[in-house]
Amino acid sequence: MERRKFLSLLGTSAGLAGAGALPQLAKAADKKWTVALVPGLTTDAFYITMHRGADAAAKALGVDLVFQGAPQWGVTLQVPVLQAVIARKPDAILIAPTDKQQLIQPLKQASDAGIAVITVDTFIGNGIYQTGSGDADFPLSYVASDNILGGKIAARALAKAIGDKGKVFVANTIPNVSTTDQREQGFKEEMKSHPNIQILQTQFNDDDANKAAALAQAVLARDADLAGIFGANLFSATGSANGVRAAGKVGKVKIAAFDAPSDIVDHLKDGTFEIAIAQHPGEIGYFGVVAAVAHLTGNSVPALIGTGFTVMSKDNIDDPNVKKYVYTG
Amino acid sequence: MAETGRARPLLDVRSISKSFAAVQALNGVSMQLEAGEVVALAGDNGAGKSTLIKIIAGVYRADGGEIVYNGENVTFETPHAARDHGIETIYQDLALADNLSIGANIFLGREPVRLAFGFLPVLDRGKMAEAAKATMARLDFEVDRVNAPVSRFSGGQRQAVAIGRAIYWEARVLIMDEPMAALGVPEQRRVIALIKNLRAQGKAIIFISHNLSDIFSVSDRIVVLRRGVLAGERRTSETDPDEIVRLMVGG
Amino acid sequence: MSTLSTPVAASRRTTLARISDLRAWLFLILLVVFFEIWAEVTYHSSFVLNPYNLQSISVFATAPLLLALGQTLVIISSGIDLSVGFTMGLAAVIAAHVSNLSMDALGLGEIPAMVLAIAAGIVVSLVPGLVNGWLIAHLRVPPFIGTLGMYGVTRGAAYLIAVGATVPIHNSAYTWVGNGKIGELPFIVLLTAIVVLATHYLLSQTRFGQHTYAIGANRDAAIRAGIDWRRHTIKLYLLSAICAGLAGTLYTGRFLAGAAQAGEPLLLDSIAAVVIGGASLFGGSGTVFGTIAGALVIAVIQYGLVFIDVEPFWQFVAVGVVIIISVLVDQSQRRLAGERQDG
Numbered sequence: 001m002e003r004r005k006f007l008s009l010l011g012t013s014a015g016l017a018g019a020g021a022l023p024q025l026a027k028a029a030d031k032k033w034t035v036a037l038v039p040g041l042t043t044d045a046f047y048i049t050m051h052r053g054a055d056a057a058a059k060a061l062g063v064d065l066v067f068q069g070a071p072q073w074g075v076t077l078q079v080p081v082l083q084a085v086i087a088r089k090p091d092a093i094l095i096a097p098t099d100k101q102q103l104i105q106p107l108k109q110a111s112d113a114g115i116a117v118i119t120v121d122t123f124i125g126n127g128i129y130q131t132g133s134g135d136a137d138f139p140l141s142y143v144a145s146d147n148i149l150g151g152k153i154a155a156r157a158l159a160k161a162i163g164d165k166g167k168v169f170v171a172n173t174i175p176n177v178s179t180t181d182q183r184e185q186g187f188k189e190e191m192k193s194h195p196n197i198q199i200l201q202t203q204f205n206d207d208d209a210n211k212a213a214a215l216a217q218a219v220l221a222r223d224a225d226l227a228g229i230f231g232a233n234l235f236s237a238t239g240s241a242n243g244v245r246a247a248g249k250v251g252k253v254k255i256a257a258f259d260a261p262s263d264i265v266d267h268l269k270d271g272t273f274e275i276a277i278a279q280h281p282g283e284i285g286y287f288g289v290v291a292a293v294a295h296l297t298g299n300s301v302p303a304l305i306g307t308g309f310t311v312m313s314k315d316n317i318d319d320p321n322v323k324k325y326v327y328t329g
Numbered sequence: 330m331a332e333t334g335r336a337r338p339l340l341d342v343r344s345i346s347k348s349f350a351a352v353q354a355l356n357g358v359s360m361q362l363e364a365g366e367v368v369a370l371a372g373d374n375g376a377g378k379s380t381l382i383k384i385i386a387g388v389y390r391a392d393g394g395e396i397v398y399n400g401e402n403v404t405f406e407t408p409h410a411a412r413d414h415g416i417e418t419i420y421q422d423l424a425l426a427d428n429l430s431i432g433a434n435i436f437l438g439r440e441p442v443r444l445a446f447g448f449l450p451v452l453d454r455g456k457m458a459e460a461a462k463a464t465m466a467r468l469d470f471e472v473d474r475v476n477a478p479v480s481r482f483s484g485g486q487r488q489a490v491a492i493g494r495a496i497y498w499e500a501r502v503l504i505m506d507e508p509m510a511a512l513g514v515p516e517q518r519r520v521i522a523l524i525k526n527l528r529a530q531g532k533a534i535i536f537i538s539h540n541l542s543d544i545f546s547v548s549d550r551i552v553v554l555r556r557g558v559l560a561g562e563r564r565t566s567e568t569d570p571d572e573i574v575r576l577m578v579g580g
Numbered sequence: 581m582s583t584l585s586t587p588v589a590a591s592r593r594t595t596l597a598r599i600s601d602l603r604a605w606l607f608l609i610l611l612v613v614f615f616e617i618w619a620e621v622t623y624h625s626s627f628v629l630n631p632y633n634l635q636s637i638s639v640f641a642t643a644p645l646l647l648a649l650g651q652t653l654v655i656i657s658s659g660i661d662l663s664v665g666f667t668m669g670l671a672a673v674i675a676a677h678v679s680n681l682s683m684d685a686l687g688l689g690e691i692p693a694m695v696l697a698i699a700a701g702i703v704v705s706l707v708p709g710l711v712n713g714w715l716i717a718h719l720r721v722p723p724f725i726g727t728l729g730m731y732g733v734t735r736g737a738a739y740l741i742a743v744g745a746t747v748p749i750h751n752s753a754y755t756w757v758g759n760g761k762i763g764e765l766p767f768i769v770l771l772t773a774i775v776v777l778a779t780h781y782l783l784s785q786t787r788f789g790q791h792t793y794a795i796g797a798n799r800d801a802a803i804r805a806g807i808d809w810r811r812h813t814i815k816l817y818l819l820s821a822i823c824a825g826l827a828g829t830l831y832t833g834r835f836l837a838g839a840a841q842a843g844e845p846l847l848l849d850s851i852a853a854v855v856i857g858g859a860s861l862f863g864g865s866g867t868v869f870g871t872i873a874g875a876l877v878i879a880v881i882q883y884g885l886v887f888i889d890v891e892p893f894w895q896f897v898a899v900g901v902v903i904i905i906s907v908l909v910d911q912s913q914r915r916l917a918g919e920r921q922d923g
Contacts, residue, residue: 043840045745071739175893204892208845209835211882214640218886221633222623234746238835245759246639246766247632263748263837327745409806424801426794428864437794438805440787451785 033091034064040096042069045327053282057289075102092116092292130303145279146306151186158256161274165196166227171236173207212239228254261327268314276312278325283307345394354380367534369548376554386418387411417495418504427480432457435494464493485516505536541570604873615884642772645875646827647850650820658796658863659723664824666734668843671828675701676747676838690753701829709821713814738840746837758833780868796863856906
């Protein structure tokens with residue numbers, strides 16, 4: 001405490017003496033840190049909730065938080081925003097990279113400029129940082145839901161709902177998206193320990209609910225005894241649910257939905273969805289900021305911070321401790 | 330010019346002048362046209378042929394002079410006004426919608442409509458096909474496939490469609506810009522026959538051509554322009570290509 | 581004097597042209613026969629005589645078909661409308677909000693709220709339609725660029741109004757519009773069929789349709805014939821936007837939520853449907869009849885390949901191949917027509 005006060009005084013006097021005259025000291029001082037959060041897109045409830053969590057941590061720690069991003073998902077949209085953010089020289093950047101490879105160089109620039117880089121929700125390279133190998137290990141930490149674990153949780157819950165036997169398939173969005181691929185991977189891994197469950201071909205729907213509905217109906221036309229569907233993201237889940245409803249199989253085909261905006265959660269009680277796996281985007285934002293501040297104040301941070309999930313079903317959804325994880329815009 | 334002194338020409342163009350910026354395109358040009366007469370407009374490039382027909386067709390307005398049509402002094406503000414008076418221009422590109430039938434082209438912009446089931450307005454395709462057949466027959470062009478798009482027809486047939494559209498709407502004066510250009514020899518002959526046919530039906534025709542043999546094979550009179558002024562006017566039967574060329578080049 | 585074309589050449593051309601015009605239906609029949617044989621052999625059941633499959637495929641095809649109908653009009657006039665996807669999304673989001681607001685804030689019943697929601701979604705879609713038409717007709721912006729601009733504007737507007745989430749509705753009347761059936765016929769299929777008939781009438785039986793073809797083939801000819809191509813162009817883009825708006829409002833009823841990105845994946849499908857249906861992107865040709873087949877071809881391929889349990893990536897390959905074949909057929913028949921004209 002004594003040391004902090006001393007540095008703080010020094011920082012103030014340095015500021016009075018002339019800004020930038022003693023940059024090293026000023027930086028080490030207990031000044032107001034600036035942390036930038038660059039989401040995958042600004043218009044999504046997931047990232048909006050993440051922003052709220054980051055904001056809460058920023059207020060608690062007395063940090064300035066800047067939230068800047070593109071309204072749509074995409075490298076070409078995100079990189080210019082990132083460059084503008086770098087130009088403002090924040091102390092740390094929390095970013096949800098929109099591509100594993102193409103964001104490496106732009107983020108390297110930030111890192112080289114002395115800005116601490118932490119990825120949230122999505123990652124660059126393979127997501128394993130600070131190993132001293134590869135060109136994408138410079139970020140300090142990756143803060144995210146463990147999507148493989150999330151897939152496993154979904155598989156376990158779905159297996160239970162269908163009595164541990166029958167046919168299921170994964171409704172997925174677009175191939176080669178890191179997070180949704182991991183959910184599918186976790187789902188399939190877990191299902192290996194459920195030998196009476198048969199996993200059918202994954203159906204990709206281009207993130208189009210209309211197509212997801214038709215694909216679910218087509219699978220039902222072929223396999224009328226289908227027992228369950230894992231919707232790996234919002235539109236995969238809502239589209240599949242529509243297909244199941246059109247086939248008159250609500251309740252007979254159980255649907256596990258990944259993500260929990262209100263249009264999924266609202267339909268747990270009527271049986272449209274059996275379970276919804278809520279990520280904790282607020283937690284990701286909160287711990288992202290905490291990790292940044294920990295690093296800036298000279299503490300070490302883990303290279304991987306896994307945040308939790310809440311499994312929602314009609315039985316627990318009225319519990320305020322569960323309900324608070326519903327994504328809201 | 331004794332031959333122009335007859336009773337009353339259908340179209341009487343009097344001392345027309347027109348300039349574009351510093352360029353005097355036409356300077357006091359006069360010409361007359363009678364029903365059932367074919368006049369060829371000859372002249373070198375830049376002689377003012379196009380400017381003259383565009384003034385008659387209502388595309389340009391003359392700076393000076395007057396046009397007397399059917400005994401009335403007229404000023405056409407737009408091509409539509411000229412067309413409403415029965416003066417139709419057939420440009421080289423023919424202005425056809427290639428994907429539509431002959432009938433649809435004839436009626437383009439003024440399609441006939443009938444009521445189906447007594448309440449639903451629908452295109453009267455029957456009437457369009459009838460008109461197409463009748464009009465093409467009037468031009469001695471038989472078409473077996475009235476419903477085929479005009480893109481399926483040859484250049485001469487398409488020329489006939491463009492002319493057919495004009496005569497269906499009772500054009501009295503037809504202005505044709507290089508009607509024989511871009512056609513093969515047999516097609517040229519057919520268009521020449523077509524023009525003679527129109528003359529026989531009492532239409533008045535002005536056509537621009539660069540080709541003296543075309544001019545001599547179909548026209549009754551030849552009006553020669555040179556650098557915006559009238560270089561001469563001859564009855565086709567009383568002149569020869571050499572004289573026309575001399576008038577054109579100012580020899 | 582008679583026609584120059586010999587009867588033989590004429591009949592050969594006509595047959596080819598007819599086949600070309602009907603190629604989307606031929607594709608469709610081939611596909612259905614293929615899936616039918618597969619279903620009979622593998623599952624000992626019928627693919628096509630199964631009402632469930634027919635319902636699924638027809639519902640699947642409604643949204644892309646609605647977008648494709650407006651797109652057909654625009655493409656015939658030698659334009660293109662890239663903004664339909666997000667116009668659909670914008671309408672979906674607006675309709676969801678209006679349904680919620682009119683029930684929660686105005687205290688309206690479900691049916692009036694649903695009517696108001698659908699009306700609002702369609703009315704809002706008029707704005708991008710009007711701007712597209714005005715940009716193209718009056719400012720002479722190329723359609724590709726003008727509608728690309730509106731693609732961005734409608735996209736931004738839709739996301740802003742949705743405030744980053746899908747907008748759930750709680751209106752069972754509206755939900756019925758999206759999911760209800762009259763007997764065995766899904767209501768949205770019935771509604772789409774009505775729009776199909778209206779568009780077919782407009783395009784094939786009215787002066788409006790005739791002028792659309794004329795503008796697409798030769799705009800100068802249309803202008804010289806006294807057609808006001810500017811007003812006409814604005815009307816075409818308005819119609820395209822209305823189709824997208826209707827698709828968007830139906831989406832909200834069907835999926836119980838409005839989503840800004842509802843129509844984004846449908847844009848390319850809508851253009852593909854028109855092209856497979858026999859229209860030329862250069863304008864002047866295309867029919868509603870063809871577009872229906874085009875939309876069904878895409879839907880049947882995607883549905884059928886899942887039905888016979890083929891690796892999912894083949895769906896993309898199959899749709900791509902059909903588009904390419906379709907364009908090749910179009911070009912070869914055009915080339916033949918060209919040769920005859922020159923000869």
